[in-house]
Amino acid sequence: MTDAADDRLWVVLGTDHPDGDATRAAARPHHLAYWEEMRDAHGRTVLQMGGPMTDEPGTRMIGSMFIIRVPSRQEAEALLAKDPYVTQGVFKSYEIRPWRWLVGTPEKI
Numbered sequence: 001m002t003d004a005a006d007d008r009l010w011v012v013l014g015t016d017h018p019d020g021d022a023t024r025a026a027a028r029p030h031h032l033a034y035w036e037e038m039r040d041a042h043g044r045t046v047l048q049m050g051g052p053m054t055d056e057p058g059t060r061m062i063g064s065m066f067i068i069r070v071p072s073r074q075e076a077e078a079l080l081a082k083d084p085y086v087t088q089g090v091f092k093s094y095e096i097r098p099w100r101w102l103v104g105t106p107e108k109i
Contacts, residue, residue: 014064014094030084
């Protein structure tokens with residue numbers, strides 16, 4: 001059984017720099033690999049779900065939304081500080097918000 005603190009969920013909302021398509025494309029494989037490697041103390045992936053946010057027509061990526069499972073905001077901030085989308089300048093800004101799952105049945109959570 002896991003401690004309830006281990007199951008804190010955090011929504012990350014990242015907004016890309018305008019005209020940052022090339023930067024995003026170059027950083028994307030590193031960003032995906034980074035989150036695939038992040039595991040908690042129980043060996044579970046930290047990244048629960050996520051994907052790009054797009055412009056209204058859905059033709060251009062303008063940011064990202066993803067949900068991570070870590071015990072504290074400090075841990076979420078530390079992980080984000082090392083995310084290639086942050087270190088390689090894809091995100092103009094990002095925010096981290098606590099989130100509690102209520103409805104729906106996400107397959108990975």
